[in-house]
Amino acid sequence: MYSLTVSVRAFFPMQGKDRYSEEGSATEAGLLMLLPIAAFSVVNVVFGVWPGPILNWLRALAAAAM
Numbered sequence: 001m002y003s004l005t006v007s008v009r010a011f012f013p014m015q016g017k018d019r020y021s022e023e024g025s026a027t028e029a030g031l032l033m034l035l036p037i038a039a040f041s042v043v044n045v046v047f048g049v050w051p052g053p054i055l056n057w058l059r060a061l062a063a064a065a066m
């Protein structure tokens with residue numbers, strides 16, 4: 001429900017109500033914001049394509065805890 005507002009405003013800006021579309025003050029995200037997103041994306045792709053090592057490590061960790 002929370003993300004619905006973001007999606008609606010992104011694809012259907014409200015004329016007269018959305019200050020960023022009128023002022024043109026919205027800019028591209030800075031490097032400090034893009035780096036964590038890029039790192040998280042790379043980790044997700046690596047674990048999605050090659051999950052074996054992390055799953056084996058988690059299994060060993062779970063076995064040791066029991």
